[in-house]
Amino acid sequence: MNQPTVLRNNQGPVVILTLNRPYRRNALSRDLVAELSDHLTKIEAEHGTRAVVLTGAAPVFCAGMDLKESILAGETEESEKQAIADIQGIADLVDQLHHLSKPTIAAINGDAFAGGAGLAVACDFAIAAEHARIGYPEVRRGLVAAVVMYDLVRQVGERRARSLLLTGEPISAAEAERWGLINRVVDRASCLAQAVELGVSLMASGPKAVATTKRLLDEANGRPANLRGPAAVTAAVRVSEEAEEGMRAFVYKRQPLWNWSRDRIAEE
Template identity: 40%
Template sequence: MGHYQTLRTHSEEGVLTITMNRPERRNALNPTMIQELTEALEAADHSHDGAIILTGAGSAFCAGLDLDHLQSLTAKTREQHRADSESIAHVLRTLHNVQKPTIAAVNGAAIAGGMGLATICDFTLSAPEAKFGYTEVKIGFIPAIVSSFLLRQIGDKRTRDLLLTGRLIKAEEAHELGLVTRIIAEQDLMREARSLAKCLLRNSPEAMYATKRLLNYYANHHLDAEIEAAIAANADARATEDFKEGVRAFLEKRTPDWPSRKTPASAGK
């Protein structure tokens, strides 16, 4: 594995652990981390390791987009918005398509894109204190790219609940929805993740890879078109006045004054 600015990687007995390592920013996603995660996952798929654990350093798993990056988005061009959306789609798709089994060890908050990373993994182990949520609508944004994956996991009605309310849910509810495989005491989380990984290593690698390829084949036929539509919707949302106001309000710690509420007839056009 290469040297990374925003990640730590550790390979031991056939298990690769990728740790998002920006604890001072709650492991928030910036362009460097998005690129490095993509590279690390692609490298892992061609390594001698047979299972992958994804976790976060410090008290959070991943808090979504970094605030500095979020603020910079309000001044970007349509082409830049699309390129940024494509990079996020690429890392999520890469995680989804990794042929080796993936385990998320969710040690704390998994928000927005961070929740996407946590729940796209084949197994999602969570500490009881972890919180999950797609909070994008609260800042005038849309959780477009993750929506396609989420629909397949929990269905239409539950997806609408999470995405339209933007509410945070506890690990217990995430488990009830099927987004979390097991809830494990925080002090035991990494030990249990490694134990699961070692259990998987006893299986036939080719049989597991073939199983994942088959499962992904069922989804990929639809995912291609859906993610392309999501990238376009994501880029469009970043250019709206509601998004600009939502980011300003979030950074200023105040309630947003949504421009689209003042002109409801134009909403959604």
């Protein structure tokens, strides 16, 4: 029997959801995205659940979209349609985190990159282990981080967002805290426990008041109703020749050659 790609653990009124693909650095496969979305849908309807903690199975939080899964799909019209659907699935998942009526807390137990960083930053709170790094390396793969860009710019400002998005260089948890990207840095052994403790502390507030406050904060910050537009931009780039080369270079651990043609990629 296959192991679930997302594990659920109830800690009283706090639910812990663990991304469970450690052998792939908890990369966002189609199955994982679908399972996590299903969990969030169920949690939204549960009156007894008051907060959600999102974390990753060791050693990282999440490496982002599963590029190997994308590459193995090949170069067909159907694979391009699937690639577009994959991007839309991740965008819808970020939307779910944005609009969930329960408070969400990211327990960043290790590196959070690309879409993984997007999930963490989409949460209401973020607690990071001291060794964790946060980064948006999409441009180094010939991709764009349009789906997660809004949250990033809103939280750290344009100048710092440009640094992260245009260089693709990660920053340490300590730097992320200074920039306002996360709430606090803790030692790795207590990261999850402190996230759960924060979730429990939110029980002192009225659940309807919390849900309404979350909605009003979204309105005050001008958060878009959905991420369909950014997803369309990301998908258009994702199916480009440049992105195919960038992803293959990453998967096969070599430097990308940006002037490659699709014919040469197919010969690899």
